[in-house]
Amino acid sequence: MQKLLIIGLVWPEPTSSAAGWRMMQLIALFLEQNFEVHFASAAGKSAFSADLKTLGIQEHxxxxxxxxxxxFVKNLNPLLVLFDRFMIEEQFGWRVRENCPNALTFLDTEDLHFLRKARELAYKKNKEIDLYTVEAKREIAAILRCDISLIISKEEFTLLTEQFHIPAGLLHYLPFLEDEVTEEEIQHWKSFEERKDFIFIGNFLHEPNWQTVLTLKKGIWPTIQKQLPDAELHIYxxxxxxxxxxxxxxxxxxxxxxRAINARMAMQNYRVLLAPITFxxxxKGKFIDAMKSGTPSVTTTIGAESMSQNLNWNGTIQDDFSLFIQDAINLYADENFWQTAQNNGIEIIKKNYSSTIFKPDFFERIQYLLDNIQAHRKQHFISEIMNFHFAQSSKYMSLWIEEKNKKI
Structure with missing residues (x-):
């Protein structure tokens, strides 16, 4: 049986964040293909960590x-190694390549951390965004060192290939993977009349979610509440x-x-998701959850980035908060407007996130790389150069830290 080793930044928590949910989707993909999956992490577990052993996954x-x-990695001898975000590749990448040189290395970016941090800094300091940062150097270097990097957003794929000139051969677009919404599911959704109130949901370890709640509290909700005095805003x-x-x-x-233990079940009780995301x-997993639960949303350009592509949004997109507020009120009050938005969400899931579209291509790519790994590495020889020089510096720094720790 072919072995996959996933090295996690944390143990996945699918009820806590979209990142944890994304990791569980990736695990499920490889289990479907009969891989023997191993998950290793240096982090401690929490009460919300997924019980991977029940899925037949070996934990380390x-x-x-x-x-x-x-x-450990030499004895395991995995065919594939997946790094959960670039920080993990920095820590363990050189050790994997030194002990398992033929293993295919993947980087799951989740989102581009340097892009998020640059947008956060620009927002908080009210200045032009600067993408050419230390974080960008680190993350892009990790992408260049891996055989393939998984990109969840088409916008970020384009940013990497066109602005930073990363070869497309080192990237693979793999969005969230969802089953299409069935008629049976729709029949079980609560109707417009059966729903009430507004919702926002997000992991508060994630700074954009905290800032979004502040925006709702100070700039959005007071006006909505005056015009819809019977409505409430619930923050999960x-x-x-x-x-x-x-x-x-x-x-x-x-x-x-x-927290909502089941985000989609919780969302089905609400009429509208409000998400004035500023960076x-x-x-955003919250919008997938909304579409899968039939809940329209009002958000910003950054909130909806890369999701609808050429399709109509599951609600409205507004960066002007006065228009955002008016759209939220209209969507809450107008059943026809609301129903159209709900239908748009169903179409977005079908066209942009259906697992039947993306699964076959993903595994074709994996098999091609496994069959042609040496040719792939020669074609992208810059990756070999990056690995050579990074290994020299990281290896001796890590060994120095290890020796220092022994003396403590």
């Missing part, structure tokens, strides 16, 4: 800057700190609800 605890990993999110709970005001009908990157 590993340490940073520790040569015990060398023996994993890892909410006290500052989030402090925003609750029942008189203003601004309610903080903690971020990647594809």
């Amino acid at each position: 605890e590993i340490n940073l800057n520790d040569s015990s990993f060398d023996e 999110g994993a890892y909410a700190s006290q500052k989030v709970y402090d925003l609750q005001n029942k008189k203003e009908k601004f309610i903080v609800k903690d 971020g990157a990647g594809v």
Whole structure:
């Protein structure tokens, strides 16, 4: 049986974040193809970590800057190694390549971290965005070192190939993978009349979600609440700190609800998702959940980035907050407008996120790379150069840290 080793930044938490949900989708893909899946992480588990063992996945605890990993990966001898974000490739990539030189290496970017950080800095300092940062150098270097990198957003694929001139042969577009919405599912959705109130949902370890809630609290909700006095706004999110709970005001009908164990089931109770996202990157899992639960949304250009592509949005997209507010009110009150938006979401899932479209191409690409790995590496020889020089510096830094730790 072919072996896949996934090295995780954290143990996946599918109920906490879109990143955890994305990882579980990737795991399911390889299990469907009868891979023997191993998941290793240096992070501790939480109460919300997925129970991977029940899926037949072998779990391994590993340490940073520790040569015990060398023996572990050499004995495991995986055919494929998937790095969960570029920081993990920086830590373990050189060890994998030194001990398993023929293993196919994947980087799952989740979203482009350097893009998100650059947008955050530009937003907070009210200045032009600068993408040419230290974070960009680190993340793009990791992309160049891997045989293939998974990109979740077409916008980010274009950014990498056109602005940073990354060869398309080192990238693979793989969005969230969803089953199409069936008529039976639609029949079980709550109707316009059966739903009420507005919702926002997001992991509060993710800074864009916190800033979005602040925007709702200060700039969006007060006006909506005046015009729709019977409506409430409910805020859901994993890892909410006290500052989030402090925003609750029942008189203003601004309610903080903690995490949703099942986001899609929770969303089906609400009429509209509000997400005035001001910075971020990647594809937002909250909108997939909304479309899969028949809940229209009002968001910004960055919020909807890369999702609808040439299709009509599951609601409206507005960067002007006065128009955002008016659209939210109209979508909440107008059943025909709302129904059209819901239908748009069904179409977006079908055309842009259907697993039947993207699964076959993904595994064809994997098989091609496995069959032609040496030719692929010669074609992208810059990756070999990057690996050679990075290994020299990282290896000795890591060994130095390991020796230092032994003396503590």
